[in-house]
Amino acid sequence: MAFEPKIIGFLCNWCSYSGADLAGVSRIKSAPNVRVIRTMCSGRVDPTFILKAFQLGADGVVVMGCHPGDCHYQEGNYKTMRRIPFLKKLIKDFGIEPERLRLEWVSASEGDRYATVVNEFTEEIRKLGPIKHPSCKVKLEQI
Amino acid sequence: MDKPKLALYWAASCGGCEIAVLDIQEKILDVANAFDIVFWPVAMDFKYDDVRKMEDKSIDICLFNGAIRNSENEEIAHLLRQKSKVLVAFGSCAYEGGIPGLANLSTKEEMLNFVYKESPSTISNNNGLPQTHYKVNEGEIEIPELYEYVKPLKDVVDVDYYIPGCPPQPEQIWNVIEYILSGKPLPPAGSVLGAGDKTCCDECPRERKEKKIKEFHRPYEIIPNPDECLLDQGIICMGPATRSGCGALCVKANVPCRGCYGAPPNCLDQGAKMISALSSVIDAHSPEEIEQILGTITDAVGTFYRFSLPYSILKRRVVQ
Ligand code: SF4
Ligand code: SF4
Ligand code: FES
Numbered sequence: 331m332a333f334e335p336k337i338i339g340f341l342c343n344w345c346s347y348s349g350a351d352l353a354g355v356s357r358i359k360s361a362p363n364v365r366v367i368r369t370m371c372s373g374r375v376d377p378t379f380i381l382k383a384f385q386l387g388a389d390g391v392v393v394m395g396c397h398p399g400d401c402h403y404q405e406g407n408y409k410t411m412r413r414i415p416f417l418k419k420l421i422k423d424f425g426i427e428p429e430r431l432r433l434e435w436v437s438a439s440e441g442d443r444y445a446t447v448v449n450e451f452t453e454e455i456r457k458l459g460p461i462k463h464p465s466c467k468v469k470l471e472q473i
Numbered sequence: 474m475d476k477p478k479l480a481l482y483w484a485a486s487c488g489g490c491e492i493a494v495l496d497i498q499e500k501i502l503d504v505a506n507a508f509d510i511v512f513w514p515v516a517m518d519f520k521y522d523d524v525r526k527m528e529d530k531s532i533d534i535c536l537f538n539g540a541i542r543n544s545e546n547e548e549i550a551h552l553l554r555q556k557s558k559v560l561v562a563f564g565s566c567a568y569e570g571g572i573p574g575l576a577n578l579s580t581k582e583e584m585l586n587f588v589y590k591e592s593p594s595t596i597s598n599n600n601g602l603p604q605t606h607y608k609v610n611e612g613e614i615e616i617p618e619l620y621e622y623v624k625p626l627k628d629v630v631d632v633d634y635y636i637p638g639c640p641p642q643p644e645q646i647w648n649v650i651e652y653i654l655s656g657k658p659l660p661p662a663g664s665v666l667g668a669g670d671k672t673c674c675d676e677c678p679r680e681r682k683e684k685k686i687k688e689f690h691r692p693y694e695i696i697p698n699p700d701e702c703l704l705d706q707g708i709i710c711m712g713p714a715t716r717s718g719c720g721a722l723c724v725k726a727n728v729p730c731r732g733c734y735g736a737p738p739n740c741l742d743q744g745a746k747m748i749s750a751l752s753s754v755i756d757a758h759s760p761e762e763i764e765q766i767l768g769t770i771t772d773a774v775g776t777f778y779r780f781s782l783p784y785s786i787l788k789r790r791v792v793q
Binding site for chain 2: 381398411420462463
């Protein structure tokens with residue numbers, strides 16, 4: 331069976347989730363590989379969630395938040411801006427390709443941008459293939 | 474009434490946990506009075522066969538220190554589980570893999586090659602690696618097999634309690650022993666004993682201010698102010714991601730906490746917790762500056778998981 335990437339998307343409620351919604355109502359086509367989890371802010375995405383997503387078998391994780399300066403909680407997305415490159419370094423030390431983790435700013439009016447990000451990231455993960463870390467055994471369809 | 478039976482064992486560990494038990498000092502005599510010590514390889518002459526002959530569940534408490542690194546460690550873990558009513562993972566290595574767990578950043582092959590072939594101080598005549606079986610005149614010798622990865626005790630047998638620390642602090646060991654001797658009902662299985670339920674920062678006497686960090690330093694690079702939070706001064710201190718219980722020993726000696734009491738309650742991963750904590754205090758608002766400040770952190774994985782790598786979410790490095 332051809333490999334279909336399983337991607338977890340953590341989307342901030344105020345911007346990116348609305349952006350995804352807009353992509354939907356505007357009928358912009360985007361890859362169905364991203365399983366969306368809505369969070370109140372990108373800053374709510376604890377680094378544990380991301381490691382856990384990989385452990386549970388995600389091939390890629392994308393975090394989307396409001397553009398810098400636009401966070402509803404002022405500083406939330408700046409924390410995210412620091413966490414994601416930090417986590418990329420960490421997963422690299424564990425032997426997981428840092429490209430499997432991505433941060434994107436998507437506003438509520440950027441439905442087309444949402445679709446582009448999702449399509450590009452899905453293709454990138456497709457090229458990388460399934461996650462190969464032995465601690466990441468459980469497959470997403472089992473949960 | 475017979476005295477309760479106590480066993481102590483060491484698997485992949487340094488011996489520090491054994492010393493910590495002796496560090497309860499003259500109270501060790503109370504332990505010897507209260508318990509019948511039936512197995513303690515480091516201090517008394519017992520053989521594995523003595524344990525094999527015991528009835529199942531005849532040992533009341535077994536304090537097991539050390540990680541599972543080879544087939545002998547695992548075999549004895551199973552044996553002691555079978556013979557013990559209460560099995561305690563004693564110290565960081567048994568609880569979370571400990572310092573030996575850092576070996577999970579290398580493969581077995583990389584390690585053996587380095588130690589037996591490549592290290593500058595090794596003269597390797599035949600490029601030989603240790604074998605598990607070897608024939609001599611008297612017969613065949615079998616030595617334990619080194620495993621691919623280090624595991625905490627809980628990965629090979631059911632564990633009743635955990636006592637963290639590298640090594641556990643003597644007062645805390647005594648508290649646990651005293652509690653058990655008191656005959657009070659034992660805490661629920663799976664509990665962490667001999668430690669607190671907050672973080673090391675909660676026990677730390679240093680003054681904390683609003684943190685704004687532009688650069689991280691390794692402890693030897695600066696002389697830290699003895700009264701201010703080390704993290705405020707840019708030294709990576711594991712206090713926020715470490716369980717309380719030691720009384721902030723290291724920080725009181727002007728060195729950062731290295732995380733030996735393991736993750737605090739409700740925290741699954743010390744590294745994730747540290748990334749979260751440090752990301753809140755790095756003073757930068759552009760990707761370039763963030764990258765530059767992160768570049769001043771040396772060996773994040775080895776620092777954040779110094780004692781808990783095999784217990785963490787990802788557990789080990791893989792070679793792609
Ligand atoms: S980070 Fe370290 S020095 Fe600062 S309060 Fe916590 S334990 Fe103390
Ligand atoms: S300060 Fe940290 S490293 Fe030192 S004994 Fe306490 S928990 Fe362990
Ligand atoms: S509210 Fe959208 S990133 Fe904080």
